[in-house]
Amino acid sequence: MAIKKLRMSALILLSALLLSACNPQFNWREIHSNDAPFSVLMPGKADSFSQDIQLAGVTVKMTMTATDVGGLNFAVGSLKLADVSKTTEVLAAMQNGMIKNIQGRIIKPVSATNAVLEVQGKAGGSDVVMAARFLNRGNWVYQVIVLGPQNKMTPEIIETFMSSFVAN
Incomplete structure (x- = not known):
C-alpha cells in the first residue's frame, strides 16, 4: 500500500513538472543559495538581498x-539563529x-500531509493568494x-516550486 502511494506521488510530481515545464513563460532552473544551505527550482533568474x-x-x-x-512572486527567505x-x-x-503583510486570512491550514499553508489577502490593492511553507x-x-493572483496560481506551479525546495 505504501509503495503504491509512493508511486502515485512520484507520478503526480512528474506530471506537474512536465506540465509546468511546457509553459515557455516558466524557465525552471535550480538555484543554490550563497548565503544559506538550500536549493530550489525558480521559474526565472533570481536576485538576492539581505536586511x-x-x-x-x-x-x-x-x-x-x-x-x-x-x-507571480516566488521567494525563499532564510535566516540563521544563534539561539x-x-x-x-x-x-x-x-x-x-x-x-499580516497581505492583510491575509488562512484558507487552507497546514496539515500533517500538506506542509503548504494557503492564504488570501491583498497586495498593491489587488486580491492575491499566497502559498507558503515555514520550516527549519x-x-x-x-x-x-x-x-x-488566484487565476495565475495553479496547483502545478505551487507543487513544482514547493516540492523542489531542499534545505541541505
Whole structure:
C-alpha cells in the first residue's frame, strides 16, 4: 500500500513538472543559495538581498532570494539563529508577519500531509493568494512562498516550486 502511494506521488510530481515545464513563460532552473544551505527550482533568474529584521524579539539578518514571473512572486527567505531555542517563536512570527503583510486570512491550514499553508489577502490593492511553507533545519529558518493572483496560481506551479525546495 505504501509503495503504491509512493508511486502515485512520484507520478503526480512528474506530471506537474512536465506540465509546468511546457509553459515557455516558466524557465525552471535550480538555484543554490550563497548565503544559506538550500536549493530550489525558480521559474526565472533570481536576485538576492539581505536586511536585518526583528522577529520574536530577535534581530536577525534575513536573506530573500526571489523572482517575479508571469505575475507571480516566488521567494525563499532564510535566516540563521544563534539561539536554536527561539526557532518556534521565530517561525510563528515569520508566518504571522507574512499573513499580516497581505492583510491575509488562512484558507487552507497546514496539515500533517500538506506542509503548504494557503492564504488570501491583498497586495498593491489587488486580491492575491499566497502559498507558503515555514520550516527549519537546525538553526536555519526558512519561508518558501508563491504570491499572486488566484487565476495565475495553479496547483502545478505551487507543487513544482514547493516540492523542489531542499534545505541541505
